[in-house]
Amino acid sequence: MKKCMICLMATMLLFSSACALEISGDDFDFWYEEMRVLVEDIGERTVGEEGEMLALDYLKQRFESMGFNEADGTLAQYRCTTDWSDEESISLVAVKPALNPGANILTVCAHYDSHGPGARDNASGVAAMLAMAKIFAAMEPYADTELRFIAFSAEESGHQGSLGYCAGLTADERARSLAAFNIDILVMGIEEEDRALSMDTLGMRTADGYTDGSEASPARNRAALALLAAMEETGYFAPEDEDVLWCTPRHLGESDHESFHWIGVDAVNYCFRGTTASGGTWPALMHSPDDIMGDFDLNRSWEALDALYTALDGLANDPAYGD
Numbered sequence: 001m002k003k004c005m006i007c008l009m010a011t012m013l014l015f016s017s018a019c020a021l022e023i024s025g026d027d028f029d030f031w032y033e034e035m036r037v038l039v040e041d042i043g044e045r046t047v048g049e050e051g052e053m054l055a056l057d058y059l060k061q062r063f064e065s066m067g068f069n070e071a072d073g074t075l076a077q078y079r080c081t082t083d084w085s086d087e088e089s090i091s092l093v094a095v096k097p098a099l100n101p102g103a104n105i106l107t108v109c110a111h112y113d114s115h116g117p118g119a120r121d122n123a124s125g126v127a128a129m130l131a132m133a134k135i136f137a138a139m140e141p142y143a144d145t146e147l148r149f150i151a152f153s154a155e156e157s158g159h160q161g162s163l164g165y166c167a168g169l170t171a172d173e174r175a176r177s178l179a180a181f182n183i184d185i186l187v188m189g190i191e192e193e194d195r196a197l198s199m200d201t202l203g204m205r206t207a208d209g210y211t212d213g214s215e216a217s218p219a220r221n222r223a224a225l226a227l228l229a230a231m232e233e234t235g236y237f238a239p240e241d242e243d244v245l246w247c248t249p250r251h252l253g254e255s256d257h258e259s260f261h262w263i264g265v266d267a268v269n270y271c272f273r274g275t276t277a278s279g280g281t282w283p284a285l286m287h288s289p290d291d292i293m294g295d296f297d298l299n300r301s302w303e304a305l306d307a308l309y310t311a312l313d314g315l316a317n318d319p320a321y322g323d
């Protein structure tokens with residue numbers, strides 16, 4: 001009898017761990033409203049100008065409302081300058097510690113600076129990062145996974161914020177960094193053609209060290225594999241689904257995931273843009289004054305958020321998730 005109970009519990013555990021996670025309607029509304037505030041209430045977020053400071057203050061408040069704070073070290077500001085620019089940029093890092101020391105680190109990041117109102121690029125990504133922070137902040141801590149949620153500045157001026165942050169990571173933090181999920185454009189207009197879901201990657205850890213992917217053979221690193229597994233679990237973005245514009249992982253930098261790659265951390269840029277067939281074009285409205293709130297394909301954004309949530313929880317519970 002006792003054995004049966006254990007079997008039953010083990011079966012239930014297995015079953016529950018195989019269930020795809022879904023965000024709630026409230027979480028989705030939260031994502032949409034955060035995006036709207038950044039675009040319509042704050043507006044253009046150019047580095048060194050008022051919009052960036054307004055956004056920084058706003059994001060700090062949002063993190064604090066979730067329980068992160070500077071007093072206990074779960075919220076920190078990172079100031080960075082580069083040798084080619086005097087501009088100082090400030091990024092915000094929120095940390096959800098693990099129960100155990102020496103835990104793996106999973107990073108979710110998005111850049112909050114913009115050229116223009118930046119709804120797609122990248123209020124949508126910042127809002128997605130905030131939505132993940134809110135969900136995971138309310139959950140019990142993981143035993144062996146620390147979560148970091150980062151709003152980077154100065155992506156649009158050479159990835160300065162993320163380069164500075166990554167350069168400042170200790171050898172221990174780098175070794176513990178399991179994967180980084182950068183989000184740069186997570187909403188597309190319903191009429192837009194360039195709205196495939198893409199995972200841009202540059203490299204991966206192997207037994208022999210850190211290796212680069214290539215155009216012919218894009219890296220399928222820890223982050224990309226977890227997202228692919230999450231899509232299979234959720235059933236979203238199935239490659240065989242003709243109604244879904246889909247990109248497999250591709251070899252491309254061009255956002256803050258690059259900075260993690262340079263220090264040997266598996267990273268992807270999770271984003272909507274053109275298909276492989278179209279050359280992976282960025283949305284036409286990117287960096288334009290017309291990148292405003294509009295008639296978005298919200299269903300796809302919701303599914304992308306669900307897949308991200310599932311991938312993060314999967315890796316946080318099992319570092320081999322997606323292998």
Ligand SMILES: [Zn+2]
Binds near residue numbers: 111121122155185255
């Ligand atoms: Zn961007």
